Amino acid sequence: MCPRSRDDAMTSSPVDCEALIIGAGPAGLFAAFQLGMAGVHAHLVDVLDRPGGQCVELYPQKPIHDIPAHPAITGEQLAARLLEQAAPFDPVFHFRERAETMRQNPEGGFSVGMASGLSFHARALVIAAGGGSIQPKKPPLRGLDAFEGKSVFYAVRNKADFAGLDIVIAGGGDSALDWALELAPRAKSLTLLHRRKEFRAAAASVRRMRAMADAGQMRFQLGQLRGLIGENGQLRAVKAAHEGKTFDIPADRLLLFFGLTNKMGALSGWGMNMQGGQVVVNTENFESSIPGIFAIGDACIYPGKLKLILSGFHEAALMAQKACTYVHPDEHHAFVHSTSSEILAEKLKERN
Numbered sequence: 207m208c209p210r211s212r213d214d215a216m217t218s219s220p221v222d223c224e225a226l227i228i229g230a231g232p233a234g235l236f237a238a239f240q241l242g243m244a245g246v247h248a249h250l251v252d253v254l255d256r257p258g259g260q261c262v263e264l265y266p267q268k269p270i271h272d273i274p275a276h277p278a279i280t281g282e283q284l285a286a287r288l289l290e291q292a293a294p295f296d297p298v299f300h301f302r303e304r305a306e307t308m309r310q311n312p313e314g315g316f317s318v319g320m321a322s323g324l325s326f327h328a329r330a331l332v333i334a335a336g337g338g339s340i341q342p343k344k345p346p347l348r349g350l351d352a353f354e355g356k357s358v359f360y361a362v363r364n365k366a367d368f369a370g371l372d373i374v375i376a377g378g379g380d381s382a383l384d385w386a387l388e389l390a391p392r393a394k395s396l397t398l399l400h401r402r403k404e405f406r407a408a409a410a411s412v413r414r415m416r417a418m419a420d421a422g423q424m425r426f427q428l429g430q431l432r433g434l435i436g437e438n439g440q441l442r443a444v445k446a447a448h449e450g451k452t453f454d455i456p457a458d459r460l461l462l463f464f465g466l467t468n469k470m471g472a473l474s475g476w477g478m479n480m481q482g483g484q485v486v487v488n489t490e491n492f493e494s495s496i497p498g499i500f501a502i503g504d505a506c507i508y509p510g511k512l513k514l515i516l517s518g519f520h521e522a523a524l525m526a527q528k529a530c531t532y533v534h535p536d537e538h539h540a541f542v543h544s545t546s547s548e549i550l551a552e553k554l555k556e557r558n
């Protein structure tokens with residue numbers, strides 16, 4: 207499903223909205239639905255060029271097993287279903303926009319500025335920015351940028367793109383091990399390159415990797431990346447070193463999994479109480495220390511917080527019950543189930 211996205215290139219005056227959601231990950235997408243149910247129309251901004259947050263950016267084709275009523279659903283499928291669910295409320299998406307500045311308006315509401323110069327006036331603000339913009343950690347390899355996006359990647363968007371090729375995966379965490387196990391059966395060759403014998407990944411994955419390596423289904427190589435060999439962005443091999451010896455490993459594709467840097471960036475200077483880079487919230491309604499600004503999903507912190515997709519869904523539901531009081535202060539707000547929501551029934555009728 208294609209979300210309604212807006213091309214703001216020609217827009218110079220602020221975009222007026224009831225609620226502005228910063229971040230179109232799973233929490234932000236479900237917030238658009240919950241706000242809709244509470245009678246609030248939402249705009250969403252995201253630095254990325256598509257909705258889905260970490261699920262789509264980092265593990266689009268991996269099955270997630272702990273979404274209630276979905277024994278297995280990929281990150282990509284989950285984002286598509288969330289979009290479909292929010293669609294009756296017609297949320298407006300603004301991609302490739304980074305929220306940077308926030309000012310409280312004397313007459314109420316907030317002005318939020320994007321790095322591009324675009325700005326929004328919103329009655330309620332929902333921070334669903336995860337850990338901030340998602341940036342992979344990069345090794346200091348000369349000429350790396352010329353290969354990025356062509357034969358060197360930081361995520362797997364489509365497993366089929368790796369079939370029948372010589373693949374090197376560098377790293378020792380869960381992503382490196384998971385993708386090594388997943389891609390080895392379809393690759394021409396797969397080498398997992400890690401600088402030490404110990405792994406940060408789950409012990410069960412390490413055991414499976416070692417068993418596959420023993421069976422000749424993939425290779426495990428101790429060593430550190432030293433260079434990239436190839437031309438015009440296409441790799442032929444990677445150069446690695448271990449115990450003073452340098453060697454080449456044939457590679458059509460290199461996957462780098464050295465972790466992520468997630469930075470809240472400018473948002474953490476907006477004046478809300480923060481703890482460890484996350485927004486401190488009241489768990490009754492997920493409001494921050496600034497009335498009218500809410501935080502949900504990985505962006506928020508409270509005692510017992512679990513960074514799980516389902517936590518973000520719960521947080522979005524409670525947030526919407528309070529956010530609507532800022533958008534429509536003169537209206538009576540009563541909680542309704544989706545099964546008896548007249549607003550939702552009306553929207554669904556309009557679409558059919």
Ligand code: FAD
Pocket residue numbers: 228229230231232233234251252253254258259260261264265269270271272303304305306334335336337338339340381470471473502503504505513514515516518
């Ligand atoms: P995100 O998904 O991080 O989305 C935040 C969005 O905000 C991003 O799109 C980002 O670009 C945008 N953004 C950030 N800053 C700004 C800004 N200033 N301006 C505009 N946009 C901004 N969870 C589970 O429940 N089950 C699992 O099995 C599971 N597996 C996982 C596997 C991996 C490999 C990883 C990395 C995570 C996994 N998680 C899992 C965790 C789950 O993905 C996160 O909890 C979830 O994505 C958080 O959702 P969110 O919407 O809060 O944030």
